[in-house]
Amino acid sequence: MTSTVPGANATSADVRDILNPATGAVIATVAEHGATGVDAAVATAKAAFDSGPWPAMVRSQRARLLLRIADAIEANADRLYTLEAENNGRPITETRAQLSRVPEWFRYNAGLLAAQRQAVLPGDGPYLTYQERRPLGVCGIITPFNHPLLILARSVSAALANGNTVVVKPSELTPLTTLVLADVMAEAGLPDGVVTVVTGAREAGARLTQHPDVAKITLTGGTEAGRAAAVATASRFARVTAELGGKTPVIVFGDVDPVVAAEGAAFSAFVAAGQSCVAGSRFLVQRNVYDRFVATLSARARAIRIGDPTDADTQLGPLISARQRDKVQALMRAGVDEGARLAAGGGVPELPEALRDGFFLEPTVIADATMANTVAMEEIFGPVAVVIPFDDEDEAVRMANDNRYGLGAGVWTTDVGRAHRVASAIVAGMVWVNDHHRLEPSLPWGGVKESGLGKDAGSESFDDFSWIKTVVVRTAADHVDWYGGGETTRLN
Template sequence: MIAMRMLIDGEFIESSSKETIGIKNPATGEFIDSVPLGNSDDVGRAVDAAEKAFDDWSAMVPRERGKILFKAAQIVRERARGLAEILTSEQGKPYKEARDEVLGFANVLEYYNGISASLQGGFVPLASDRYCMVLKQPVGVCGAIIPWNVPAILMGWKVGPALVTGNTMVLKPSSTSPLTDLSLASILTEAGLPKGVLNVVTGHGQAVGEPLVTNSKVRKISFTGSTETGMRIKELTSGSLKRITLELGGSDPMIVCDDVDIDTAVEGAVRGRFYNCGQTCTAVKRLFVFESIAEEYIRKLSSRISGLKVGNGMNKDVDIGPLNNYDQREKMISQMKRVRENNEGIVVTGGKIPEGPQYDNGFFYTPTLVRDVIKDSVLLKEEVFGPILPVVVVKDLDEAIELANDTRYGLGASVWTRDIKKATYATARLQSGIVWINQHTKAPADVPFGGIKDSGLGRENGLDSLYEYQEIKTVMVNV
């Protein structure tokens, strides 16, 4: 464990403020560690270290940079159990989900190592004595801001493409789940990452995030979090031309057509909604089911949801852990209060804090199913970042698509059907950056990830993510 320290210029040090943030287990309320309460001075030191490291790191052959990422991935795989325990203890998710996430981080680094040898520019012949070279060069110092819901995998999404293309980085983890990111940064350092290439400053958004975003030496910002904070970042960078990638909120629709295997679609909704206690940007947040199968589908879905076991993520038989923090659970309570007071739907199961001494000190909330949700319900108009699933019965695919698009968000959507024509029709009309067919939430490192409308700007993952971290230089040669 490397708590009480930030990573700046290759060393784990305390903040100049000498103050700390306590980290608590969201399942038990138990204090588990603390990290420095960073400030703008710490950000400045980290950015300066990244700037100093840039020339040597960017001059390194891409394949050599990739080897360091691969070695780090190997170490992560060897220590996956301990890293997963850290992640569960600070974030709350079940141990199996935490282990899968840690291994996902390793997979991302392995992917970028795999393509490192292929990073190259281009050659364009213009005439017998003239040609053009197209060079792809790193942007410079990059900033990354990581949320608390999936801190390991999102760190990989930002660190992997940034470092393999020769950039250096200053990373700000969430103030409620920073220990996993600090541990992974330590492993990258152990794997041979030169000092100053990756720096981690812990602290709150206003004290650390804003100075990082506004620092003139930082040429790119990659942020994952709420749409409101993303808008704030866009505002803060409006006076400059630095690049920004914003992966923001979502209210993903899942459309269940009448030709599906009902049991398969039920399992898809359960996994898509209640993974990580519903705290995922691409979780199923609105479910639209054809009326001809609605009663059978809702009955089976209710039975499956009511059987999910809620508890401490370290217990092997737990399906859903707690919400990450007090404020997050209060949002669930507030949204369900509005549903009941305004008759916005019928609560089929859940909708309350579970009872029992094992739940007294944690941020638990029962997995909830609400049917017959009205069009203007808070569950459809706002992002619900927790274990609540609203269901709307629709006549046909056109009605489902119309309601699915009736949102400010446009991150992901899924269509469940055996008919390729229906899938093709819906895919063309759904307003989202990602469309899944007969699956939901899958986001491999190989493919671009991102949204439209108020769900963000730019793309992460795949070859598209490399463009976000590279400048194009055209060289015209006359011999």
């Protein structure tokens, strides 16, 4: 499998092995492009925007093509499910549930395009004033390893709907489904050069954010990568949407059944092996249900089936790499050293020989933590749930907001007034009540503080892939002669 960058074929020395994190085995080899590869990809995208058919295509035709792409993704669903599970280690049941929704983003943005209206603006005098939305040009999309296809779909569908061309830089660890999607879109009829994939690591990502011909960057990744992208785009007044880190608080109040809350907590903490920016990673639990919550969550963690991600019975797959597993284990050790208690997990599971070189870690519960503990403040990005007790609502809200991140949050309560009150008080881009991880194409996605800038998904994302032109047309029969004694009462 190779990169799709035209005119930038890598030599045999410029390739990267792609691993199956469940086995450590090489499953593919892709080109390792740097700045030169990105320049070639951007040049291809710019030529397609400047002289290709895509930006000039009538909206209904572009919308129909997005719908064909959605159908083509569904036709290739089994291939995509299996490949993504092999490449990022997420259990096939989770992968199927997530990727089955990818076509929705193309259909949603096709619908927004088909229904788009241009504003006519009020004003005094004999003038008709209206607005046009125009595509930005070349847009760069940088995607992470944890949800490569879904995160790409929600951005690329909005970018394409608006008539932009796109350069995609997937994570160097999980590029495979992105490359397949590029082929699927081409087979569905997307014109040449409209979407180009460049495979590479940090150098490629940095060059894409810095490239003078890239009008917008959408990045999902770490906070420092987002900070660098924001600086690079600001220097040329390009746009940036950055969905970054998180340390999602989940508040469990004493009026809720702790067993029900713990079952929901297990899903929020351990889905995707905890490798999600909105994973429930710190559980703030009221003292009257604290002990039962910890016991139930720990029992759930110990019962989770760990194994081959392509096996339908597997409930937890590996972490993405040995490096990531080492980082998670180091943070867990720091939590225990600082006085927290290991209530469940914490080790490497015993698995069949075929999986012993994989990057597995037991689902882990760290209880009796405090807000002073490293595990309570730092993003872990692994299957680790940190549980902290609290006494009252005000304390819970203070603890929830006492963090540099603000991406997602959860609230578990049976008190309707409290649910709305606390959801309003939490500083986060998205709050779930009595649930977690529920998304729709229409829901704006993005955080505050160090969790990022802008919104992915929703009409907010759709609109941000275009710029507004205002047109003022004088409709009066006469003309203005300012210096010849005409109208002199209005001047801006």
